Amino acid sequence: MHMLKQILTNKYFYIGTFSLMIFGAALLYVADNFIMPSYTNFNEGVTVPDVTRISLEEAETMLTSYGLRFEVTDRRANSAYPADYVIDQSPGADNIVKPDRKVYLTVNTEVRPQVQVPDVVNLSPRNAEIQLQNYGLVVGSKSYESSRFKNILRQSIPAGTTVEKGTVIDLVLGDGFGNKIVTVPEIIGLRLPEAQLKLREAGFRVEEVQFRPTKDIVPNTVLD
Numbered sequence: 001m002h003m004l005k006q007i008l009t010n011k012y013f014y015i016g017t018f019s020l021m022i023f024g025a026a027l028l029y030v031a032d033n034f035i036m037p038s039y040t041n042f043n044e045g046v047t048v049p050d051v052t053r054i055s056l057e058e059a060e061t062m063l064t065s066y067g068l069r070f071e072v073t074d075r076r077a078n079s080a081y082p083a084d085y086v087i088d089q090s091p092g093a094d095n096i097v098k099p100d101r102k103v104y105l106t107v108n109t110e111v112r113p114q115v116q117v118p119d120v121v122n123l124s125p126r127n128a129e130i131q132l133q134n135y136g137l138v139v140g141s142k143s144y145e146s147s148r149f150k151n152i153l154r155q156s157i158p159a160g161t162t163v164e165k166g167t168v169i170d171l172v173l174g175d176g177f178g179n180k181i182v183t184v185p186e187i188i189g190l191r192l193p194e195a196q197l198k199l200r201e202a203g204f205r206v207e208e209v210q211f212r213p214t215k216d217i218v219p220n221t222v223l224d
Helices: 002-008 011-039 056-065 125-134 192-201
Strands: 069-076 086-090 102-108 114-116 138-145 152-155 162-164 168-174
Touching: 056 069, 056 102, 125 138, 125 152, 125 168
Parallel strands: 069 102, 138 168
Antiparallel strands: 086 102, 114 162, 152 168
16 A cells, blocks of 8 residues: 555656557557558548449449449349339448449349230220220320321330330320311400310310510410
8 A cells, every 4th residue: 555655646657657648649640640541542532422223334334433343232122213223332422432442232123014005096085095094004195197087096106015014105196187178267366265265166276375475465365
């Protein structure tokens, strides 16, 4: 006990202890700021890009441009992503890594079910839409050709073709007139809704409406 008291009251004990603390702190600073960065090539680090929510092909191109490699380590089904889209990565985006580091990817395996395109030619537009929707297909653009029939004349993808659900099918419809000659009704001065109705009743379609600011005329009035 007497010896311990002598040590604790000796000023050189405190000087030595304080010196060791200073030396330890300095050593930690040097290791943290000079030795470790040099060892890990910190100054040559690459920031990992975010390659999720893009296709595997796009991810490969992006990672290669950053000087990184990749490996697909897992495949999972996720209906929120198209097939072969990256849904996860490790290391994550914005991490700093050494050049040529490998980034591990998880890729979606979700594949849409396939269906055969039904034959909707000669169906009415309404029935054609219902038929396509029942097969999980999407009705795309509609165009019209001169015909005395108002049914579907052509479809953009032939019947019997195997496609993924969600594929868009464009339709060509007959206008119901063929070579019939009709008189264009007088619509100048009418309000737009009234003019459109009058044209439809006469068998015409309004493809495009252009607006032109004009003083002293009620808005939405047909000028020409």
